[in-house]
Each structure stands twice: as C-alpha cells, then as structure tokens.
Amino acid sequence: MPRHAQVTVRHGPARSRRGAPRNGVWRLRGLRAVLEADGHEVTLEEIPDWNTVELIVNGEIVFRCDINDLDFGGDGKLDPLCEEARKAVLNAY
Template identity: 45%
Template sequence: MWAMPQNSVVIRYGAYESCGVVKHSTFRLEGLQAALNESGYQCVLQPTCDWNMVELVINGECVYTCNIKQLEFGGDGKLDPLCKRALAAVKDAY
C-alpha cells in the first residue's frame, strides 16, 4: 500500500468553465501550490467530479474548501487572499 509522505496536502479540484470549455485545469492552482511548496508542504493533485471545487485534504480530512474560479490565475499565491487562508488552514491542521 502506498503511504502519503509527511507534510503532504491533497488538492482535490473539479472541472470549471474557461473560454467556453469545461475541463480540469490546474492554472488556477499554481499560486496555491507555490504557497504550499514554499512553506514546506508537498502537493498531490487529485481531480474530482465536483465542478468549481477545490478541497485541501490532510490525512483524509478536508481542512479548506473554496471555489476554484475565485483563485487568482497563475502567480505565486503571495497576493491571493484565498491562498493565505488555505495556507493558514493547512498550518492549523498540522
């Protein structure tokens, strides 16, 4: 059985509409991943069937959720208030 590394965060993300096309895309997750990686967390991306949804899961427990369309497109996550809230939720969970 495969074990999750310590300090890992599962990012579950759903498909969303962009330019008239609905699909799973990670462009809006780049800032979130950058913020988590910079703080020493390892991200594991996991597509889900829930549209517009982002969930951060640690040890099987959802610690943060938001609408993927509210995350800033690209970037490093430093100016995105949702990335700051997500990072705080992850730190509180550990």
Template identity: 50%
Template sequence: MPQNARALIAYGPYEACYLVDHRKSRLQGLETVLFKDGHSVEFEEIEDWNMVEIWVNGECVFKCDIRELDYGGDGELDPLCKKALEAVQSAF
C-alpha cells in the same frame, strides 16, 4: 501541524472559454504557497464542478470555488491562498 505535511488538492472542472475541463492553472499560486512553506502537494481530479478542496491526514481542511483563485502567479497576493495555508498549518 508538523512541517512537511502532505496536502492533497482535489479540484473539479470549471468552464473557461466555453469549455468545461480540469485545469491546474488557477492552482499554481496555491501549490507555490504550500510548497514554499515546506509541504508536499499532490493533485486529484474530482467531478464536483468549480470546487477545490485541500485534504491533510484524511481531513478536508479547506474548500473554495476554483474560479475565485487568482489565475497563475505565485499566490502571495491571493487572500484565498493565505487562508488555505493557514488551514493546512493548523490541521491535526
């Protein structure tokens, strides 16, 4: 994948403190890791509960449960952020 890819992060609502809502707080590390590698990041809310998908060039390259991502932080120590970065780097 060429540098500076456009990555679309589609994320669904999840429950926290008995409220179900779309929240980006668990996506901060993912955004930071992709941005540091030179990719632009856009966000889109979807209706699938607990879901995060990363789309590059119209292809879904990574999926995970949003609740498995680390809350806040820069994503450097989160193994899912590393897997997502590898998926974006190897996308066509």
C-alpha cells in the same frame, strides 16, 4: 501540524464565468506554490465536482473554495484565498 505535511489538492473541472468548460489547473498554480514554499508535499487529484477545490490533510478536508475565486497563475503571494488555505493547512491536526 508538522512543517512538512502531505497535502492533497482535490480539484474538479472548471466552468468559466460565461459557462464554458475549461481546465482549471492554471488557477491552482499559486496555491501549490504557497504550500510548497512552506515545505509541504502537494499532490493534485482530479474529482468530478465542478469548480471545486478541497485541501485534505490527514484524511480531513481542511479548506474548500470555488476554483474560479483563486487568482489565475502567479505565485499566490497576493491571493487572499491562498493565504487562507495556507493557514488552514498549518492549523490542521
């Protein structure tokens, strides 16, 4: 994969563990930081699917997770899901 890929992060609204709806964009902060640190251009796109995060490279979904599984805020360096997502983007075709 080219070093500077266009990565679309599709994310839906989040529902907390207690069931209350909330904006999940704060949980994407670390994921976005990790991808941008690798030189990728990141675009956020809202979708209607609850608690969903999908990374799309070249029109293909290369990574998918529950938004609640991402660490809240931070730089993403210690979040194992962010590292998994980073590797998925690097291995995308």
